[in-house]
Amino acid sequence: MTAAGLRDDARHPHAGAAPSGDMGPGLRGDGGKGPSGTLFRRIPGGRFLVGLPPYLWLGLFFALPFLIVLKISLAETQIGIPPYKPLLDWAQAGVLEVRLNLGNYRTLLTDDLYVLAYLNSLKIAAVSTLLCLLIGYPMAYGIARSSDRHRNALLMLVVLPFWTSFLIRVYAWMGILKTEGLLNAFLLWTGVIHEPLQILETDLAVYIGIVYSYLPFMVLPLYATLEKMDRSLLEAAWDLGCRPFRAFLSVTLPLSVPGMVAGSMLVFIPAVGEFVIPDLLGGPDTLMIAKILWSEFFDNRDWPVASAIAVAMLVALVAPIMIFQHFQKRATE
């Protein structure tokens, strides 16, 4: 009451001079800007409302599940349903016991299996990203330089595989790569080889699968960067005595770095956690962190260790990316 009263008193001196001073408090702040104010500025708190859905979405479908996973990762295993002990326990009347079990994380560090699987995942993802970049760059460059008439058709071809289920496409690769598959049949027919090659169930098959599946995610951002690049920059380089290949190296390539970074992120991050491709195309000795996670969860029913793997993977992926972005931001300033 007192605060409102004070504010009313403060307004009084102006009320006589400007009749608009009598406007309600709701109108003063937002509606006072007149007809030029945008729709959302007219609704009190409109800006906040517009920003809400993404936060709500993130909170509900990312932060909350992640906290549950984090909770499980700190629990102890038990045989039962659920297969882990609660963190909070009323041990005696009035005493709340919090039991945080860091042993799951220690297991990750002490048992070689997890570290090796994680490093191997990083390696496979990094090599696949590099291969995608090497294959995708010329593709994106070719599409960006093609005539208007062909460009849309070519882009369509890049996106076309998405119209078929991812799983079916990976199964198709099994048909191509297996010992009596299409590839071996073709190579035997041409006489290049005399006995079938073992490709399926090797790391090579995993690379083929990842590069094939993720190539569009590399091509599209690269295309977007290359397409909007001002062609007169290249002409200026030629005009200043630069031969076409050097002009590519000193103008086109550095200016397409943002597209290369965006494409590499889109390939590298999901490739590290890729499960379907190594499971279907890889062999039993293809060590990837997502396969380990799967077997901890379903084969061993060790939810806490599986959760700890998930949390560790997230931290290990997010940290380098944040560091990288920090440096990139500083470079562009």
Added chain:
Amino acid sequence: MAETIISIDAVSKSFGSFAAVNRLSLSIHRGEFFSLLGASGCGKTTLLRMLAGLEQPSEGRIVIDGTDMTGVPPYLRPVNMMFQSYALFPHMTVEQNVAFGLRQEGWPKDRIRDKVQEMLDLVQMAPFGRRKPAQLSGGQRQRVALARSLAKEPKVLLLDEPLAALDKKLREQTRLELVKIQHRVGITFIMVTHDQEEAMTMSSRIAVMKAGSIEQIGAPVEIYEYPASIFVADFIGAANMFEGSISRHHDSQVMVACPDLGRDVAVTHAPPLPVGAAVKVMVRPEKLLLSRDEPGAQMNWLRGRIGDMAYLGGLSAYHIELASGLSVQATQANLKHVDGGGPSSGDEVYVAWHPANAVVLVQ
């Protein structure tokens, strides 16, 4: 006759069925400031790009300083271009941009540094060497682009609408500055522009282009005072044109019968034409004299009534309506204070011009 540095010999360029440049021949002299002037789509930029090697002619040949440049790629030509968009490399600093061409030549580092410094001093951009293009204003970017294209000391500098991206005031200042820089470096400049005022104030010679061909080549004075065609007369400055036909030759003058004026008009400058040829008589508005008294016998004159008039400060512009319904534009310098005394709206006046101040153009 000045020495020729570029000779363009019957050059054509077609894009599909569209002929952007059509059997065009032209020679450009060493050290001159030459302008290609024309409306958009007249082929002037295509011609400039062919000089740079960014387009190859469909027919004909281009010789630069005695060497046939047909088929020679842009990176081997002794010319440099300043692009309309400036085309500064956004990921390089001002210094790196200016040094780019010198690095391609493999100059030693210290010589590059000195040359870059010299060029930045020339365009007064020395304090901005470490900046990126995005941190510069439009005028500063234009200077950097100029410094970059001059750094290699090309035999010819090609400028594609160099002032088009600047605002009006800066554009006018920069005109003089570009001419000054051209004098200092002594390099042949070839500029493409659609702005006739720009071409007139900066160039030593102008080629007026239309639909892939040259309509007229000459010094700004010639082009303005003695246009060779109706198109040029119309394109450069304002013009009054009267339709007529040649009625007789009289001493050094031609008499033209103009039905709209109801009388014959005497003109000194006319191409050799037979009696009866259909022509237009062109008189610039400022060549017309307005008076209340009948002009002398050697003058051509008409009678009319002043319709609209506009006071422009140094000048006043008048629209004079003739009895035939034709309207004539005239401008008069306001040599004295005009409040009272001067011709004003509704006045009956004589409009007069000397035979030497009109031109006969073939229709």
